[in-house]
Amino acid sequence: MAIAFKQETFRDDFSYRNSPENIRRFPFPFDRDEYMYSVNMEPHVKGQKNTVFESLIDVDEHYVAEMHDRALVLKEDPLRYQALPHMMTAQWDTLELLMEEQAAGYPEHFTLTRNGDQWRWINRPLGIDDTFTFGDASTLPYEPFEYITRQAQGDFCIVDQRDGNLWMDAGMVTTQADWSLDFDIGMNFMEWHGPVPLAHQKGIFDRALKFLLNLQQGKPTRRFNWTMTINPRLDTSPENYPKWGPDRTTVTPENVGEKVHLRVELQSLWRLPRSNAILFVIRCYLMNMDELVTVPKWARRFPRVLRTLPPELIDYKGLTRYRQTTIDWLSAYDDGAPTSPGIFPD
Numbered sequence: 001m002a003i004a005f006k007q008e009t010f011r012d013d014f015s016y017r018n019s020p021e022n023i024r025r026f027p028f029p030f031d032r033d034e035y036m037y038s039v040n041m042e043p044h045v046k047g048q049k050n051t052v053f054e055s056l057i058d059v060d061e062h063y064v065a066e067m068h069d070r071a072l073v074l075k076e077d078p079l080r081y082q083a084l085p086h087m088m089t090a091q092w093d094t095l096e097l098l099m100e101e102q103a104a105g106y107p108e109h110f111t112l113t114r115n116g117d118q119w120r121w122i123n124r125p126l127g128i129d130d131t132f133t134f135g136d137a138s139t140l141p142y143e144p145f146e147y148i149t150r151q152a153q154g155d156f157c158i159v160d161q162r163d164g165n166l167w168m169d170a171g172m173v174t175t176q177a178d179w180s181l182d183f184d185i186g187m188n189f190m191e192w193h194g195p196v197p198l199a200h201q202k203g204i205f206d207r208a209l210k211f212l213l214n215l216q217q218g219k220p221t222r223r224f225n226w227t228m229t230i231n232p233r234l235d236t237s238p239e240n241y242p243k244w245g246p247d248r249t250t251v252t253p254e255n256v257g258e259k260v261h262l263r264v265e266l267q268s269l270w271r272l273p274r275s276n277a278i279l280f281v282i283r284c285y286l287m288n289m290d291e292l293v294t295v296p297k298w299a300r301r302f303p304r305v306l307r308t309l310p311p312e313l314i315d316y317k318g319l320t321r322y323r324q325t326t327i328d329w330l331s332a333y334d335d336g337a338p339t340s341p342g343i344f345p346d
Helices: 020-024 063-076 085-105 144-149 204-213 238-250 296-307 311-316 323-331
Strands: 081-083 110-115 118-123 128-133 155-162 165-172 221-230 260-271 278-288
Touching (some): 085 155, 296 323
Antiparallel strands (some): 110 118, 155 165, 155 278
């Protein structure tokens, strides 16, 4: 069934909202009433209908608006897209993967036709109908990685595997939670995860790196990450901190429901076939507290999670100024009843 795409904004007047159907499919990341860092990897396989797991590359009602916002970010700061010269094979791998998955999951919106190396790509929501030669970048209006990630929700990094490590050597990053592609480009796995508290001491990144170095083609994996954002702003980059950082001071007991957003990343990792690089997909979802409390299970669980966070995580995630105000607001929706296991609504 065709998706009804919304016209909305992630800046200025912040008109972004989730429909009731989109709230129910939101990837709420907490399967219990507390949270602590873990590797939390699982196979990235198709899941139940009407969830973000129905297709391996998710497209939802915010697609057109998100692609418009990406174009605005790239116009303001072209360095949000970068790819080192040796990553061209991985670029074509990524283009193929994303086209195949979008066309397979949403055939009413995307069509990929191949005749040898002559490919035709139709993206109906964005009004794109292009024919190009696979492997010849001159036949596309952008580099292949930039071309396809201007048409896919989420951020995308390609990490090269060499010397027993992973290296951030290409990225399209316009919806990140306070990290910079321009700063991290060329870094290895441990270097770009350097600022994260607690996880290093627990050996989490050592285990994650070992796991990823052995990632197999055709067996992608996934995990959740999360933080909170004031206003439905996709671009919370260090480069734009003066625009969004002060928002944290604007939360009051009266506006928590509208302004405070749970920001969830569904992260998937794919071994690419020709280059042997790994594609790291960071798909961002936003939901404000007014929307969250329409699901009673989540309304009970989320304040309990926030109460149990270690101080280091509260500070690292930038929650210090408004965490308690949010807990107090949410507490009105927590009747103390037990919550069922798992992430899905009851």
